[in-house]
Amino acid sequence: MNRSETTRQRLQETALRLFSERGFDAVTVEEVARAAGVSHMTFFRNFPTKESVVLDDPYDPLVGAAVAAEEDTLPALERVRRGVLTAFAEIDEPADELMRRKVRLAAGHPGLKARVWENNLRTEAVIVSALHETGAGELEARVAAGAVLGALTAALFDWAESEDGTSLGDRIREALALLDRQSVLR
Helix, strand or coil, X not given: CCHHHHHHHHHHHHHHHXXXXXXXXXXXXXXXXXXXXXXXXXXXXXXXXXXXXXXXXXXXXXXXXXXXXXXXXXXXXXXXXXXXXXXXXXXXXXXXXXXHHHHHHHHHCHHHHHHHHHHHHHHHHHHHHHHHHCCCCHHHHHHHHHHHHHHHHHHHHHXXXXXXXXXXXXXXXXXXXXXXXXXXXX
């Protein structure tokens, strides 16, 4: 890990610790930076906003490409479901405890939870675009993207609150398998 990655990780871990101890709204960027031993400008070089420490989601291009690569003869829902599974398989599964803390924080804070749904809308637009490029209609594309992102978000929130030892990847696969079963029931 290079120096920049180390600084980013230290900022994120420090912020999450302070948010957990004192609450998201009670902690300032300046306090996070000071506790991490860097300037507030260094914070902003690593995270554009305080919220982005919790909600950072760099996976949209990977998801869009994976959906677009699926066979266009499949129904849109199946293409999105498979594309998300493919994209998730291509990334390193996040460290459980850090990710769990981020998701718990987002799930328990109304403003952050709303931002999760805003992020989902951006991801939905990427998925819908990928489906359009391969011939799916507008309604089918939006329904497919919304269903899969709803299942994915439910899996994230459920996993963050669970203490059963299931990995995030397994919880996501479990949730997306439910969509597969539903399409088979038609």
